[in-house]
Amino acid sequence: MSETLDLIKMTSDAASEFEIALGSVRANPTPDAVEALRLLFIGRKGKVTLLMEGLRHASKEQRPIAGKTINTLKQQIEEAMSSLKEASANWALDEKLKQTPLDISLPIDHMAPQGSLHPVSLMRRELLREFRRLGFSVFDGPEADFDFYNFSALNIPEYHPARDMQDTFYLREQPNLLLRTHTSNIQIHCMLNERPPLRIVAPGRVFRCDSDPTHTPMFHQIEAFVVDKNISFGHMKGVIDSFMKAIFGSSMKTRLRPSFFPFVEPGAEMDLQCVQCSGKGCRLCKNTGWLEVGGCGMIHPNVFESVDYDTDTWSGFAFGFGIDRMAMLKYKLTDLRPMFEGSYSYLGQFSRYT
Ligand code: PHE
Numbered sequence: 001m002s003e004t005l006d007l008i009k010m011t012s013d014a015a016s017e018f019e020i021a022l023g024s025v026r027a028n029p030t031p032d033a034v035e036a037l038r039l040l041f042i043g044r045k046g047k048v049t050l051l052m053e054g055l056r057h058a059s060k061e062q063r064p065i066a067g068k069t070i071n072t073l074k075q076q077i078e079e080a081m082s083s084l085k086e087a088s089a090n091w092a093l094d095e096k097l098k099q100t101p102l103d104i105s106l107p108i109d110h111m112a113p114q115g116s117l118h119p120v121s122l123m124r125r126e127l128l129r130e131f132r133r134l135g136f137s138v139f140d141g142p143e144a145d146f147d148f149y150n151f152s153a154l155n156i157p158e159y160h161p162a163r164d165m166q167d168t169f170y171l172r173e174q175p176n177l178l179l180r181t182h183t184s185n186i187q188i189h190c191m192l193n194e195r196p197p198l199r200i201v202a203p204g205r206v207f208r209c210d211s212d213p214t215h216t217p218m219f220h221q222i223e224a225f226v227v228d229k230n231i232s233f234g235h236m237k238g239v240i241d242s243f244m245k246a247i248f249g250s251s252m253k254t255r256l257r258p259s260f261f262p263f264v265e266p267g268a269e270m271d272l273q274c275v276q277c278s279g280k281g282c283r284l285c286k287n288t289g290w291l292e293v294g295g296c297g298m299i300h301p302n303v304f305e306s307v308d309y310d311t312d313t314w315s316g317f318a319f320g321f322g323i324d325r326m327a328m329l330k331y332k333l334t335d336l337r338p339m340f341e342g343s344y345s346y347l348g349q350f351s352r353y354t
Contacts (some may be wrong), residue, residue: 116351141186179207183223220323227316236317264297294321
């Protein structure tokens, strides 16, 4: 009986000793301190292990009571030890982090390669920025469109060569459905959807059966048009000139040459002073000093009639040119085709403009 009482008393002493030791190890859970604590209580010669062994001397009746008390303590200690182990691992990690600060001297070529914008995207972005600055809004239209929007409403008659199968991609699915040959179809969509005054810019992909160093079956155009009261040819010339100066620098010169497009009257060809020789004459401009960049003119009354705009009230101008061609001139490229072949090394050259 007395041995049992002693055992229970010793167990409760060991429990409070453990509580105290646990507190101090927890405050600084180094792996050594944690291991020492374990050995001290539940190691081969630990206090609790010895108490277990002492059970042998207890009487048969009392042994279960003392045994239960010691076992409970042992379990509590084991639980505490396992949470201490975790604290100790965290402590070790903290120590390691303190010792090895972030290495900011890692060579930069270990980083992922950086992409760049496609020359057409770069050019389009710059063109749109300048048009917005001049007060234009962006409008979009379909790439696969009906004959009406791409041709008829633009005063392009039935027998016009542009409608020929050799120039235009027609779609099998529906009669009169085709891939637009220019962004001028957006003029019609826009005028039917909105009311004037309009100041619109519309970039997009266009398609023609054509392929050589300066022509690809798909390319990009940008269309700009204005519809308002008392719009004159002079307004158009002013917009084109200030726009080209914004893109190519203030010394850039432009000129308009009489030309014909069914949807404008009068119509003109827009020329840019040669970007290579500044007008002196070279191979690029075939010694003329000028480069042809697009078409323009006053919107034809027949176009206004096809969208039901009163031609006594409204007048307007339109112009369109190739974004890809503009990019070739701006970035001094000689071949249009690699633009659409997707080679990384070719496209990577444009990262400096991004
Ligand atoms: N749509 C014409 C073309 O693709 C360009 C143009 C646009 C001409 C607007 C006049 C007015 O060649």
